[in-house]
Amino acid sequence: MRVPQPTISQPVHVWDGTEMLECVTVTPEAPNVASFCFQSPTGALFSFVPGQFLTLELPVEGETLYRTFTISSSPSRPMSISVTVKAQPGSRGTRWMLDHLKPGMKIKSTAPAGIFSSHRHPADKYLFISAGSGITPMMSMTTWMFDLGRPADVVFVNCARRPSDIIFRQRLEHMASRFPEIDLKFVVEGTDRFSPWTGYQGTFNQLMLGLMAPDYLEREVFCCGPEPFMQAVREALAGLGFDMTHYHQESFHPSLAEEAKVPTEGDVIPDEDTSAEVVFADSGVTKTCAETDTILATARAAGLNIPSGCTFGVCGTCRIKKVSGQVHMVHNGGITDDDIEDGYILACCSRPIGKVEVEA
Structure with missing residues (x-):
C-alpha cells in the first residue's frame, strides 16, 4: 500500500496518537x-x-x-x-x-511518553548498559547521536545469552565503525557452536565494568533490562562508589529501587479504614471503596474497563479526566504537569479522598 508522502505544498502534521x-x-x-x-x-x-x-x-x-x-x-x-x-x-x-x-x-x-532519555541528562560521556531487548532505548539514543553527526563519548554494553541473540549487532557495528566515540562491548553467557566468540563471556560484573569503562565514575549511566539484571548493575556501581544520582533505568516492572516518587496531587494520606466513593460519569456507575484502593482497581471491581498497561504510573495508558474531588496520586513519570493542570490523573496510582468523579 502506498503511503502518502509530505510535499512542500502539504502542511506537515505530527502524529499524536489519535490516528491508527x-x-x-x-x-x-x-x-x-x-x-x-x-x-x-x-x-x-x-x-x-x-x-x-x-x-x-x-x-x-x-x-x-x-x-x-x-x-x-x-x-x-x-x-x-x-x-x-x-x-x-x-x-x-x-x-x-x-x-x-x-x-x-x-x-x-498511545502517543510517545516516558522520561528515560539522554535528552534529559546531557553529558559528554555516557555508559549504556542493557540486556536482551533492553537494548531498544539505547539503540534509539545512539542512533540519534549517530545521525546528529557528533556523537557523545558512549561506551555501549549489551549482554545476551549467546552471540546470535545480540539484537542490532550489525547496525551497531556499522555506527561504531564510522565513529570511534561509540565503543561497543558485548557480553555473552555462552557461545554459538559454529561462531567463534572472542569477546567478554560470563555474567556482567564489577571487573568487566572496570575493563570496559575505566572512567565509569565520569559517565552518565543508563540501564535497561530484566529487573534482576538491573539490580546487579545497581549493586555493582554502588559497590564501586558510583554517584547514583547519575544512574537512570527504564523498566515496566516495579522494583524497590524505583518506587513511585513524584507525588502530584493531594496532601492527605489515604487511610485504609476510611471509605471513599468513585463516580464513573460516562458509565453512570458509583462504587464505594477504601481510600487506599486505586481508581483502576475500583473500576474493575465495578465491572468497568479502563485501559491500563504497567499499573504503576509509568506508561500513562490509564490516563483519565477527573471531573471533581481529590485524589492522592503518586506516579513514575507517566503523566505530564500540563496534563495534571488540565485535570487528568492516572487511574492506576490515584486513590480517592472522599467523593471523586471521573470521566470513565
Missing part, C-alpha cells in the same frame, strides 16, 4: 525477536525523544491487550516509528505480534 498506526515492515532481528515499523497512513511525522515508549492496543483472542514497548527507532528519522519486541515464554501480546501482525495491518497506540 499502519505496520509497513516486520524485520526478524534474533530468535523470537522482530522489529515492527509503523507509519501514519496520512503521512504524519513522528516527534518524540529517544528512549520514550509506546503503549500498543493488541487485539488478542477477542480481547484488547495493552502492551508497552520502548521505541527502537530514532526521532532523527521521523517518517516512521519502530518497536522491537521479544516473545518471552508464556507471553501473549508479543507472541501475537510475531505470529499475526503483518504489513498492512493497523493498530491503535
Whole structure:
C-alpha cells in the first residue's frame, strides 16, 4: 500500500496518537525477536525523544491487550516509528505480534511518553548498559547521536545469552565503525557452536565494568533490562562508589529501587479504614471503596474497563479526566504537569479522598 508522502505544498502534521498506526515492515532481528515499523497512513511525522515508549492496543483472542514497548527507532528519522519486541515464554501480546501482525495491518497506540532519555541528562560521556531487548532505548539514543553527526563519548554494553541473540549487532557495528566515540562491548553467557566468540563471556560484573569503562565514575549511566539484571548493575556501581544520582533505568516492572516518587496531587494520606466513593460519569456507575484502593482497581471491581498497561504510573495508558474531588496520586513519570493542570490523573496510582468523579 502506498503511503502518502509530505510535499512542500502539504502542511506537515505530527502524529499524536489519535490516528491508527499502519505496520509497513516486520524485520526478524534474533530468535523470537522482530522489529515492527509503523507509519501514519496520512503521512504524519513522528516527534518524540529517544528512549520514550509506546503503549500498543493488541487485539488478542477477542480481547484488547495493552502492551508497552520502548521505541527502537530514532526521532532523527521521523517518517516512521519502530518497536522491537521479544516473545518471552508464556507471553501473549508479543507472541501475537510475531505470529499475526503483518504489513498492512493497523493498530491503535498511545502517543510517545516516558522520561528515560539522554535528552534529559546531557553529558559528554555516557555508559549504556542493557540486556536482551533492553537494548531498544539505547539503540534509539545512539542512533540519534549517530545521525546528529557528533556523537557523545558512549561506551555501549549489551549482554545476551549467546552471540546470535545480540539484537542490532550489525547496525551497531556499522555506527561504531564510522565513529570511534561509540565503543561497543558485548557480553555473552555462552557461545554459538559454529561462531567463534572472542569477546567478554560470563555474567556482567564489577571487573568487566572496570575493563570496559575505566572512567565509569565520569559517565552518565543508563540501564535497561530484566529487573534482576538491573539490580546487579545497581549493586555493582554502588559497590564501586558510583554517584547514583547519575544512574537512570527504564523498566515496566516495579522494583524497590524505583518506587513511585513524584507525588502530584493531594496532601492527605489515604487511610485504609476510611471509605471513599468513585463516580464513573460516562458509565453512570458509583462504587464505594477504601481510600487506599486505586481508581483502576475500583473500576474493575465495578465491572468497568479502563485501559491500563504497567499499573504503576509509568506508561500513562490509564490516563483519565477527573471531573471533581481529590485524589492522592503518586506516579513514575507517566503523566505530564500540563496534563495534571488540565485535570487528568492516572487511574492506576490515584486513590480517592472522599467523593471523586471521573470521566470513565
